[in-house]
Each structure stands twice: as structure tokens, then as C-alpha cells.
Amino acid sequence: MGNNIFRDTIPALKVLQKQQKQYQDNILVEGQIAANTLQQFSSDVTSLGDFYSYVVTGSFSTLVDDNPNVLDNGVCNLRGKVVDGSTKRALMNDFIPLNLWLTPGRVRSSLSSSPATDAESNNLFYPIVMKYLFPIDGNIIVEMKNDSDTTNEFAIMFHGVRIVNRGRTRGIPR
């Protein structure tokens, strides 16, 4: 809300014209990962246009097996690596524990045996900078390892700008 409506005039036509070329957009990569496995998750950038990511946020569960229950003990057992699917270029040298690069981080999970009484979810929302352009028709890959002995889940949101490719995009108002 940076505009002062008594001081600034918003040039609607210019904004609309620009908006046809680029606008705020998000891409979500999420999933559930089985115990002690390595899995690959991805979301398509699609043919709408290139996607320029500014920041990343994310959450994850911290579940372990406590037979016969599933316990949320707050220990991060997920490690992930972000890869640009179009070039297979990794943005990390290794699988990094999610709590070292994602906020809000740990959240309650419905996969827990006692979600109602588990500790409150983290609520500090502080995006981590990840400026990177994912090209049109590519995808964002998240390779994930779950070191826990039970299923965990995660969600990672890339916040950025969609740069519309007019020549290849249909259905965008002009």
C-alpha cells in the first residue's frame, strides 16, 4: 500500500497495459513424501510466460513414527533441493534441511495422531530471497528427502512475477 491516494494518481491505462505483460504470480510446489524416501516434486511454469521468482516461503510437518501413533516432535526431518527443470540447474549444492531456508517452517499436520494438541504452528512469515528466472514451459523441481520413519508433507511457494509471452500466450486480455 505504497500509494497515497491524495497525492498519487494511478494511471490506470498504463497499469493495465503493463499488467498484460507482467503481473504478480505464485507457483506452489507441495506434496507428501513417504518415510525414508527420496522423491521429486514439481510444478510447471506453463506456457503463460517466464516466471521470475523473488522470494520463497514454505512450511512442513515434523512427524515421526511412535507406534501406534504419529508424533509431531518438532524435529525437521525433511531435506530439499530446488532445481530449475529447464536446465537441470540446482540452486543448492546439497539437500538442505528445510528449516534452514523456509519460513514459516514447521506447521501442525493433519497426519499427526494429535493435531489438536500439537504445538502451535510457527507463525513468523519472513520470505527468503530467491531471485531466479524460471523460463517458459519449464518447471520448478524440488527434490525432497524424508529422513523420518513416517510420512511428512511440505508446501513451498515461489512468489514472483509472470512475464507474459505474447507470441505464445492465448486467452490473455489485450
Place this chain on the structure above:
Amino acid sequence: MQVDLFRQPRPFMIYKRFQIDTVVPRYWGYALDKGYKYIPQYAFVQYNKLDAQTNTELLNYTIQLVKGNSVTIGLNPADMKNFISPAGRGGFYTASPAPVDLDNFGISFSASPIKNWIKINTFFEHREVVGVRVAAKSLPNVQEEVPSYIDVCLHGTLVYEEQDVETWGGV
């Protein structure tokens, strides 16, 4: 839109888990490829050790960033507690025999305020080694079967050498 993806500066995180079972400093380095400079911007560290007897946190680790394997950044090793951390004691199982509150695991950034982030003002030339050295001033009094870990994660940017490092990204 034409984008030269090869030369595009890109975010890059460098991560290493150190296992600490001696007071001898541990060193690890990430060798940069030809043509790439690395600008670390923030470092995040977590570690797992509690004193098994008192259930208190031990703050006796130190950390240094190192250029190559010799040139340290900063004069002295910094006490871990003063350096950086999203959370300090991190998301590990601890040696504590007693149940530990979730808050104490430090999964949450709220456990340790963001102000603890330290911005790193340096960059590494191409083919240099981004080195990290960690050490324990003394070994904690813990159960032997539970190892001590220190996780170090550098958040930074890889820049192709023809890029102007000085003008990119407000570093």
C-alpha cells in the same frame, strides 16, 4: 524475452553438516567452478547439543568463513551464539534425557529472532574454495551414542565472471 540463462546470476545455497566428536577444528570447502564468483549474503547455522546432565544448551562452538583453506574472514572465530542462526540449537534430537519443549528445538524462527542473521560482506573469486571451519572449544558432556552436529547453510548468489559484481543485487 531473451534470457541468457547460463549467465544469469542465480541464488545458490551452500550447505554442509559437520559432525563434531573432537576439539580439532573441522574444515570443509566448496570449490567454485571456473567462471563463477560466489557472494554469500547470509549464513544460517543450527546445532544440536545439550548438556545431558543439566539439560542446558552448550554454546561452545565457533565458526569461521575461510577463503581457500587459509584466509579467514574476520579476525577470530566467532562464538556460534553470537554469529548467526535462525534458531540456534536446531532441529535435531538432543542428548537430553528429559523431554525437551518444542520451542527448545528451535525449529521456529521465533525461538531466535531474525536480528541474529549476520550479513556477510565478501565474495569469493572463481575457482576459489568457499571454506567453512567449525570447532568445539570443548566437548559437551553427552551420551556417546548421540553425535553432535553443526549445520551451516550459506545463502548467496552465483555470478558468472563477466557480470559486474559490484552492481548486482545490492550486495
